[in-house]
Amino acid sequence: MNDSMILRNLVGDVPAFLAESWRRVPTVLRPTQPPVGVFTVRDLELSLAGGLLRAPYVAVLGAGENPLDGIVAPRTVADRHLPDYVDPEKVSRRVAEGASVLLRNIEHWHAPTAALAYELGTDLGRPVEAFFFLTPAERQALPPHRDDADVFVVQVQGQKEWTVHSTPTDGRWDRGRAEQPGQVVLRVRLAPGEVLYLPRGAAHSAVAADGSTSAHLSLTVRDIGVAHLGAVVQRYLAAELELPPRPVEETGLLDTAARLLEHQRTRLADLTPQELLDAARAAALALRHKPPTTPCLGEARR
Structure with a gap:
C-alpha cells in the first residue's frame, strides 16, 4: 500500500493503523487534519437545490419506508418523460418528519470528493466510493447492518453514537440488515473531525446524539469476493x-x-x-x- 497525505489525514500513524486495525478491529481515530471540509451539509443543500440529482443518488431513510417514497417528481426534458428527479422541498419535509438523507456515490459528481476517493483508492489498491448521511437529532438512519466493504466514517457535523459488533468469523455472511449482529465490541460517540474505521462485515448502527443534527461522510473501500x-x-x-x-x-x-x-x-x-x-x-x-x-x-x- 502507498502512504499519501489523504491516508495520513484519515488515520494519522499509517504503519500503526495497518498493523493493528486494518481488516482486524473497529478503531476510533483522531487525526490532526481530517477531511471534514470535502463535502459538508452546505454542499448537500446546494446539491439538492440545484435540481439535477436523480434517484438512486438520493434516498430518505426511515423505519420500514421506501427510500424514494415521496421525494421524486417527474420532469420533461427534450420531450422525454423522466420520473425520478429528486424534489428538494419534498426532501426537506421528510427530514422535518425525522427521516435521514443519504447521498450515494458523490464521487461520481462532486469533484473534490472524486479526487479524495481516487487518491485513497490508489493508496489502498481498492476502489473507494463516497456516501454522505444527514440524520436528525436522536434518529437512527439504518438498523444494525453489515457492509461489504471497509468503511472510514468521517464525522462532519454534530455527534453520533455508534454501536459496533464483532467481525464475522468466516466468509459465510451476507451484507445488509443483521438480525444477529454479534457481540458488541465498541460503543463510541463521534465528534466532528473524528474518524471511525469499520472492518468489512462488522455489523454497526448509529444514532444522532447531543440533541443536534448529525452529518458524516462514509468512505467505502470495496474489495473482491x-x-x-x-x-x-x-x-x-x-x-x-x-x-x-x-x-x-x-x-x-x-x-x-x-x-x-x-x-x-x-x-x-x-x-x-x-x-x-x-x-x-x-x-x-x-x-x-x-x-x-x-x-x-x-x-x-x-
Missing part, C-alpha cells in the same frame, strides 16, 4: 487457447475435451493464490477506479 476470483480464473484459463468451436465427430469432441483439460491443468499449475488475488484486485481497480477529470471547454476547438 469469490465471484471476482472465479471470473479472473475463467479469463486466465481461456487465454492462449485455440480450439474448434463446434467439432462434429465424436472423436473430434473427445480430442477437444482432452486438449481443453490439458490446457487448463497446465495454466492452473502455474497460477499461485497470491497471483490470483492480485489479478482480481487489479481487475476491480481497472473497472471502478478512474482518475477524476476536469473538462476544458473555455477555448473553442478549430
